[in-house]
Amino acid sequence: MRLDPRFALRVALGTLSVAADFVRGRPRPFVVNHLVTVRCNLACPFCYVSGPEQAEFNRAHYPRSAEMDTAQMLAFYRQLVAADFKIAIVLGGEPLLRADFGELLQALAGRLYVTVFTNGFLLEDRAEAVKDATNLFVSLDAPDEQHDELRATRGTFKRALAGLERVRRQYPKVKPAVNMTVTAKNVHRVREMLAFARELGVPIGFQPPSYEGQFTVGDRPFATSATMTPQAQAVADAFRLIRDAADRGERVIGSREFFTHVIENRPTYPCHYPSSVLGPVFPNGDVVACTSSRVIGNVRRTPVAALVQSRAWLDNCALGPACAKGCRDWGIHDLSAVRNRRFGLGDARRYAKAFVTAG
Numbered sequence: 001m002r003l004d005p006r007f008a009l010r011v012a013l014g015t016l017s018v019a020a021d022f023v024r025g026r027p028r029p030f031v032v033n034h035l036v037t038v039r040c041n042l043a044c045p046f047c048y049v050s051g052p053e054q055a056e057f058n059r060a061h062y063p064r065s066a067e068m069d070t071a072q073m074l075a076f077y078r079q080l081v082a083a084d085f086k087i088a089i090v091l092g093g094e095p096l097l098r099a100d101f102g103e104l105l106q107a108l109a110g111r112l113y114v115t116v117f118t119n120g121f122l123l124e125d126r127a128e129a130v131k132d133a134t135n136l137f138v139s140l141d142a143p144d145e146q147h148d149e150l151r152a153t154r155g156t157f158k159r160a161l162a163g164l165e166r167v168r169r170q171y172p173k174v175k176p177a178v179n180m181t182v183t184a185k186n187v188h189r190v191r192e193m194l195a196f197a198r199e200l201g202v203p204i205g206f207q208p209p210s211y212e213g214q215f216t217v218g219d220r221p222f223a224t225s226a227t228m229t230p231q232a233q234a235v236a237d238a239f240r241l242i243r244d245a246a247d248r249g250e251r252v253i254g255s256r257e258f259f260t261h262v263i264e265n266r267p268t269y270p271c272h273y274p275s276s277v278l279g280p281v282f283p284n285g286d287v288v289a290c291t292s293s294r295v296i297g298n299v300r301r302t303p304v305a306a307l308v309q310s311r312a313w314l315d316n317c318a319l320g321p322a323c324a325k326g327c328r329d330w331g332i333h334d335l336s337a338v339r340n341r342r343f344g345l346g347d348a349r350r351y352a353k354a355f356v357t358a359g
């Protein structure tokens, strides 16, 4: 194991303090989900953040000129540390497009558990920028050049792998993983991806594509196109394979509860995301309510501590347990599974195995 004992202790104590608040009936947000940019160097046809359908909306609402600058980002991150946040999920768009990305992560290093998502296209050249991440997810949607087709850019597969290897070589403290977005075009390749991740020696996560109504772009629900939407039966079959692999002890990310949720295509669960997670926080500082996609505040104007006491924030929290979206995303779902006590010891072991042991 290559875990820094002081960091492990900090995480363990933080987890206990969050759990104590939960038991006392005072759940508080301890995760931030931050889109540092919505700009992207790829244009994946299934993407709800930066795909081709979002380009116009993003240009109008989140142009580069409206992004928080380095000083504003650092001020925000310092507030997260002061407010005792425990986990930062940092993504985009493509986070490596920000020249200051390494500096931003440095502000969180050793204080929050930092998970970064990247498409890996720039990773080999910019490996140093992610050296302070705890976990690094590199998106990989196929075990070969089909990935390039899915990501609409030639060379992506090779570059993502080269980047991942560079990080492993140079920054062994960073725990790498891959994340496959399961669409109609690759749902039949899940078994191969399990084998590919095994060969690489890294954990793997699987996400079915978001469905209509899960996310909104402005006032318009984002719908994965018909050509990219897999049949429900194909998704169920694929997630059965994934659940079996996890049961065999393979390094698959997600709880058993999550795999079953996807297999059974359950419509909903009492969601704790709104009260546990600050975000999504957009590049201009807007905090968007996941239940309604309305802006409920801006971290540039309102201190984090005040924002999470505001009426708009509390109203969004109140909607969580009744939210009928039932998002099919291991990150979102499993937070609720923990809070709903549907997250077993086996799941905890699986997470430890996937994330804590060296990749």
Ligand SMILES: C[S@@+](CC[C@H](N)C(=O)[O-])C[C@H]1O[C@@H](n2cnc3c(N)ncnc32)[C@H](O)[C@@H]1O
Binding pocket: 040, 046, 047, 048, 049, 091, 092, 093, 094, 095, 117, 118, 119, 137, 138, 139, 179, 180, 181, 207, 208, 209, 210, 224
């Ligand atoms: C929005 S991207 C941002 C980070 C980076 N650009 C990347 O591709 O990894 C984060 C993850 O969301 C996944 N994703 C994008 N669109 C999705 C959708 N419609 N449904 C489910 N996951 C999606 C991506 O494949 C990626 O693994």
Ligand code: SF4
Binding pocket: 040, 041, 042, 043, 044, 047, 048, 049, 050, 051, 092, 093, 094, 119
């Ligand atoms: S690389 Fe990531 S952010 Fe960019 S379009 Fe693809 S999934 Fe979306």
